[in-house]
Each structure stands twice: as structure tokens, then as C-alpha cells.
Amino acid sequence: MEGTGKHGGDQLSIKKSKPILIEPETRTHNGFFFLSNLDQVITNFVHTVYLYKAKKGGGGRDTLSDIFKQSMANILVHYYPLAGRLRLGSDGKYNVECTNEGVLFVEARANCNMDQVDVQVITEDHSETIGKLLYRSPGTENILEMPLMTAQVTRFKCGGFALGLSISHCMVDGISAMEFIKSWAETARGMPLTTKPVLDRSILRSRQPPKIDFPFGQYAPAETNNLSNITDPFQGEQILTKCFLFDSNKLAILKNMAMEDGTVKSCSNFTALTAFVWRARCKALQMNPDQTTQLLLIVNVRSKLNPPLPKGYFGNGIAICSCLGRAGELIKNPLSFAVEEVQNGIKMVNEEFVRSWIDYFEVKRAKDFRLPSHFIVTSWTRLPIECADFGWGEPAQFGGANLPKDSGVFLPDGKEKKGINLILDLPVTAMSIFQELMLL
Known part of the structure; x- marks a missing residue:
């Protein structure tokens, strides 16, 4: 797959490999995972892109992708709900079936240096440009069919790279997303997790009977x-x-x-x-x-x-x-x-x-x-x-x-x-x- 688009006068072309599924290194959880009502409010996917400069004396593209794939498999053991799929209950609310199917991972190569791409300044053609650094499953509109997370690593000619992430808002808000990314990054560096995830969302269950004291x-x-x-x-x-x-x-x-x-x-x-x-x-x-x-x-x-x-x-x-x-x-x-x-x-x-x-x-x-x-x-x-x-x-x-x-x-x-x-x-x-x- 290829995409081209102009950004700042430069032609950006991205060649993407066929996406693969990264499963948790070990499978220990099955069944359904509860999502609180706070997880049901915003159900779209959040798309973010991180750009990294070339590492001095760093390894090649294979080393780069191997680090991301292996650390992802490791971290999904701790964050196993991300490897599942959304399901819609009879009550009209979402939960997660822990299928261990995994998250999507895509390798990509750009035809330019990283300094020719700016993902911070928003312009009219920004969405087209930054969108090339993200992977979106073609033809998949139903969120029940989509992996809960997709990662694309794009290598630039200069040796720098971009990490493009798409994560379901049902799974994370900004704070918990960054907590997951921090843990994933620590795993990639061979370090123990600074903070272990607390997965139990039942602490945010509704009261029985419900009690509404504010006008909504x-x-x-x-x-x-x-x-x-x-x-x-x-x-x-x-x-x-x-x-x-x-x-x-x-x-x-x-x-x-x-x-x-x-x-x-x-x-x-x-x-x-x-x-x-x-x-x-x-x-x-x-x-x-x-x-x-x-x-x-x-x-x-x-x-x-x-x-x-x-x-x-x-x-x-x-x-x-x-x-x-x-x-x-x-x-x-x-x-x-x-x-x-x-x-x-x-x-x-x-x-x-x-x-x-x-x-x-x-x-x-x-x-x-x-x-x-x-x-x-x-x-x-x-x-x-x-x-x-x-x-x-x-x-x-x-x-x-x-x-x-x-x-x-x-x-x-x-x-x-x-x-x-x-x-x-x-x-x-x-x-x-x-x-x-x-x-x-």
C-alpha cells in the first residue's frame, strides 16, 4: 500500500507492509472484561503520532521493528484487554471479550527524511499527511470488527522514525493511554514497570438503585x-x-x-x-x-x-x-x-x-x-x-x-x-x- 501527499511543498510517499497481529506472549485470561459507564461516553479511536530522531550508532530497520513487536507481546500480558475485541451487550453497552487476538502492527518506509514532516503544526493538508503515519483498516467501519489498538512504525531515510498509534477511547483516556505507553516503553528498554496497571473497572459501577442529583x-x-x-x-x-x-x-x-x-x-x-x-x-x-x-x-x-x-x-x-x-x-x-x-x-x-x-x-x-x-x-x-x-x-x-x-x-x-x-x-x-x- 502506498500513499502520497504534499506537505510543506515536499512529496511524501509511504510504503506499508502487510499488517500482522501481535498477540500477548502468554495467554492467561479469557471471558468478558467489564467496561464502566465512563468508558461508554466517547467510543471513537484516538490517533496520535510520535516522531523520534535517529539513534547514534543505532541498529537497522529490522532491529527497530523487532523491539516494538517483542515489547508489545510482553506488555500485552499486563494489559491483556487491549488484545481483545469490543462486544455490544443486550443492554446497549460495550464490554470486551478477551479473545487474545492481539493488536495490529504495521511496518512502513518513507521516501524522505523526518525533518520534512511536521506533525505538530496543523494546516489544511495536515490530516492527509499525518494520516499516512497511521494505519486504518480499509473498509472497516464497525468498531466491533476492529482491533482495539493499531501501531505503525514508519522508518525515514535519515534513520529517524514515527510511531503512529490508534487506540479505542473505550479502553483509555489520555492519562491511562500515556501510562500504557510508558509501560510499553519501559518494557522495550528492558526495564521493570514503574506502575503496574489496575485493570478492575468495577470500582466505577453504577449505584443500585441509581441516584441522579444533577440535571443532565x-x-x-x-x-x-x-x-x-x-x-x-x-x-x-x-x-x-x-x-x-x-x-x-x-x-x-x-x-x-x-x-x-x-x-x-x-x-x-x-x-x-x-x-x-x-x-x-x-x-x-x-x-x-x-x-x-x-x-x-x-x-x-x-x-x-x-x-x-x-x-x-x-x-x-x-x-x-x-x-x-x-x-x-x-x-x-x-x-x-x-x-x-x-x-x-x-x-x-x-x-x-x-x-x-x-x-x-x-x-x-x-x-x-x-x-x-x-x-x-x-x-x-x-x-x-x-x-x-x-x-x-x-x-x-x-x-x-x-x-x-x-x-x-x-x-x-x-x-x-x-x-x-x-x-x-x-x-x-x-x-x-x-x-x-x-x-x-
Whole structure:
């Protein structure tokens, strides 16, 4: 299989070998593996790419692929659910059948040097380019037929290589994904696991009987929820995806803007930037002042439970909170108004919220649950990307692909992570306005 596409004026061609299945080195588990309700909310695959520079005096391509394949077989013994396949129960929820079929592994070669490929900066042709560093099973649309993880190792002419991963969100959130990658990398380097995975997800079972103490009406089917006045701003126009860098100076300016009227006494980079982007997006889309705008935030709940989720918990430990407002109020008020809305939304996520969220999904079941398509913000700025050291050092670059529509994703900028890259998609007309609003 081959693919070509231009990136930065250079022609990128990737030749991929036939994919193979990597099974756990030993088979010790059969039967079905329980997925909590937090694992059922986002069911798409997460695609990430890591770029590594050539190792001085390093071995050839065969050595490289052998290390990845053998260490994968070893680590799947500890993370055996990844070698299984999703199954849909009679209750409309997913679980995993531990079939030990394994994960897909693909070797590939590029026709260029690694420095000709940039997976951090998002441009119009980014998806096509970064997509060549990932393997996606052709013709497979049903997630029940897909391996839960796919890995592609692409060797560049310079000796550097890319690791492209696709992992089912039913299995991991960002934190547990990086914990798995760290363990895999430690195995590849011949080291013992720093943290052994905690696979038991039953600690997040729903209460019996369910007890829902928070309103989650916005997650009901479209015909019954009260946010149906929101029209789809993406109809009829080409969608552009852009990357905006907020360095430490710009982030400091935003925080000062948020606190200058004294309403907000303190705020984080995340809340200031999220509020700023929320307001700017409303302006760029030229929303009606009376139109309801909903901001969804993905919140890590590991430390919000009592007791907290154990270290090494392998699964989704996230909940989604909602901030609702009128577009006109967000736009006419100072930035502090939007910052307070974001802060209040995050504060709402406590243990009772999380347990109610789990119970709500239990009552509604998957068939009656939907994630509203308005604007969702997720941050990867605190993920320990540097732990993905398979023996070639830290990744020189890191990027994501196939980001969800109507989303804003925060990625760390540089090794010191002092800046934030915002990745966002908008219709052409709105993107032109949004770009002007980003000039601080």
C-alpha cells in the first residue's frame, strides 16, 4: 500500500507492509472484561503520532521493528484487554471479550527524511499527511470488527522514525493511554514497570438503585433536549483546521485580561484560554445574541473520588461538565464573565457529580444518550509525552489526527511546555474572523 501527499511543498510517499497481529506472549485470561459507564461516553479511536530522531550508532530497520513487536507481546500480558475485541451487550453497552487476538502492527518506509514532516503544526493538508503515519483498516467501519489498538512504525531515510498509534477511547483516556505507553516503553528498554496497571473497572459501577442529583438533560436525544435552538454552523461551508500558538507571554496577557476588573482573583492558563476561545468562537460564528451556546469540558475525576482512583487505573477517569450561556452575554461582558462560567463548571465536578453522571448513563443506556455537538474543549498539555522513550530518547515531535468536529484541543508547545497550541476547526468565513480575534 502506498500513499502520497504534499506537505510543506515536499512529496511524501509511504510504503506499508502487510499488517500482522501481535498477540500477548502468554495467554492467561479469557471471558468478558467489564467496561464502566465512563468508558461508554466517547467510543471513537484516538490517533496520535510520535516522531523520534535517529539513534547514534543505532541498529537497522529490522532491529527497530523487532523491539516494538517483542515489547508489545510482553506488555500485552499486563494489559491483556487491549488484545481483545469490543462486544455490544443486550443492554446497549460495550464490554470486551478477551479473545487474545492481539493488536495490529504495521511496518512502513518513507521516501524522505523526518525533518520534512511536521506533525505538530496543523494546516489544511495536515490530516492527509499525518494520516499516512497511521494505519486504518480499509473498509472497516464497525468498531466491533476492529482491533482495539493499531501501531505503525514508519522508518525515514535519515534513520529517524514515527510511531503512529490508534487506540479505542473505550479502553483509555489520555492519562491511562500515556501510562500504557510508558509501560510499553519501559518494557522495550528492558526495564521493570514503574506502575503496574489496575485493570478492575468495577470500582466505577453504577449505584443500585441509581441516584441522579444533577440535571443532565442536555445529553438526552435531540428531539427532547432543551438546546435544540442551536443551529449547525458548519453547514454549507468548507471547514478549516488551524493551529494557534499561545506562548507564555500571550498566556500572561490573557490571565491579566481575565483578572483586570477584579471579579476573578486568580485563574489558570486553561480557564483563561478556554474562556477566551469560547467568546471568540461565538463572535466568529456571528451567533444571535439570544442563542444558547454550550461549552463542554473534559475533566479528570481521578482525584475527585473518595477514595481516589488507584494509581495505574487503566480506563477512563474523565467526566464531561457543561457550561451554558447566551452568546450575547458572553460577548458583551468582559473576559472575567466567561472565566467565571468555566471555573464554576469545573467546580461542579465533585464525587456526587461523577457518581450521578455514571448513574445517569446507567438509566438512559447508550441508546438514549448522546454527546451534544456544540463546542468541546480538551487539554493534553499535562500529558507526560516525554515518557514515550522506547530507547531512542523522548519524542522530537508529537501530534494528533482526526480530531472531533466542534472541538478545541490544547497541546503543549515545546519540551518545556510553557506555551499552548490551540487546534480548532471552523467554517472558512468564521475562521477568517477568528484569526483576527486571536491577535493579542
